[in-house]
Amino acid sequence: MLIKSRAPMRISFAGGGTDVDPFPEEYGGVVVNASINKYVTSTLKFRRDQKIKIEIAGEGKIIYDSKDTLVYDGKFDAVKAVIKHMYKGERGLDIYIYKDVEPRSGLGGSAALFLSVIGLFNEISAKKLDKYECAELAYQLERNELKNLGGRQDQIVCAFGGINFIEFKGKDFVRVTPLNLSKETICELEERLILINLGARRNSGTILEQQIKNVETGKNIDALLETKKITYEIKDALLSGDLEKFGKLLDKAWELKKKFAEGISNPDIDRFYKRLKELGVIGGKISGAGGGGHMFVFCKSFCRHKIEREIEKI
Missing domain, CATH: 3.30.70.890 (GHMP kinase, C-terminal domain)
Known part of the structure; x- marks a missing residue:
């Protein structure tokens, strides 16, 4: 059985920067952004052994003996972080990822990668995360677990899609208002x-x-x-x-x-x-x-x- 998930990349019309701490803590941030028809697509297949194979098209592949041997070393750490946090099974995994745009594109590709892989494990989870929870998990893993700098808008738009007005205040207040344009x-x-x-x-x-x-x-x-x-x-x-x-x-x-x-x-x-x-x-x-x-x-x-x-x- 194959499980597939994809998340869109984004452009930000206005407000990018106001979502980066510490500004929203003090002043509140607002963003208008839009998902675009560029995606990160992930595919998962269970293995008969316990090995974990991660392959990203154009970037190579890595194989670990089991999920317990996963280490952060700068190679596909986003995928490893999601596996460590979400996968509770014992069987091995083959994960294949395809990106429509190359890395460091400025289109929120890292957030789209997190959300795409989160979507795989959310599909097989007994307790499903909603869009807010998926976005928050992606944010926490990228910013706190892996210590990558950035704001909060990318994870939200990659989880929700569409064109949105997003408000930020403090560490955990996020409000998404979809803009239902004509x-x-x-x-x-x-x-x-x-x-x-x-x-x-x-x-x-x-x-x-x-x-x-x-x-x-x-x-x-x-x-x-x-x-x-x-x-x-x-x-x-x-x-x-x-x-x-x-x-x-x-x-x-x-x-x-x-x-x-x-x-x-x-x-x-x-x-x-x-x-x-x-x-x-x-x-x-x-x-x-x-x-x-x-x-x-x-x-x-x-x-x-x-x-x-x-x-x-x-």
């Missing part, structure tokens, strides 16, 4: 949003460390508070179908995001974004911590072909 608005977003691969991020951990330090010293508080304000405005623009305003707010959110920490953008990214605006982009931003990965842009009608031709040059 079909016309969703079609316009799909037509006019373009996802651009800028290359793998090289320093996202460093960027997040600097952002956290800047919060602690108050250096980026004004930019984060203004980002919160824009997040509410983006939510309202989406609900009302005012996509021209949505695009302009994206542009403002990007300018503010660059103030969170050094390295979020660079001169090459800034020149590229400026050129796209000359061709018809209204707004856009880096997805994730920054320093590379993916950028998405929202363009004017009838301009997509020109923008895509420019993107092909990078």
Whole structure:
């Protein structure tokens, strides 16, 4: 018997950064984000022996004698963490994982990996976790068990899917409000949003460390508070179908995001974004911590072909 699970990756329209501690502890965070049609897909098959085999397409495979011999060593630790926490059986496992996007993409791929693997074991569990519980488990394993820096939004959107307004306050308050947009608005977003691969991020951990330090010293508080304000405005623009305003707010959110920490953008990214605006982009931003990965842009009608031709040059 094969068990399959998949979780979507995401883009964040606004509010990313306000979900990273310690900011939401003091001020509360808000995010508007959306799952996209890029996934992490996991497949599980039970073995007749006790061996644990983990394979991620394009990244290799590892085999352990049993679940008790799993160790964190930087190789597929996310999968190991889920097995250690959730699997109580004695039979061995074959786990195969396929990612639609390469690592360090800025699209929430690590959270999608956690949620995809959690989904496998949730399927065979006698007591099923709900979406909030799956997201919280993924957060705790990634942030506390494996000590990887980041915010809370990725796990939520990967668990819930769709387009959501998410509120954060304190260590355990999370409220998800799905944005039930009109079909016309969703079609316009799909037509006019373009996802651009800028290359793998090289320093996202460093960027997040600097952002956290800047919060602690108050250096980026004004930019984060203004980002919160824009997040509410983006939510309202989406609900009302005012996509021209949505695009302009994206542009403002990007300018503010660059103030969170050094390295979020660079001169090459800034020149590229400026050129796209000359061709018809209204707004856009880096997805994730920054320093590379993916950028998405929202363009004017009838301009997509020109923008895509420019993107092909990078």
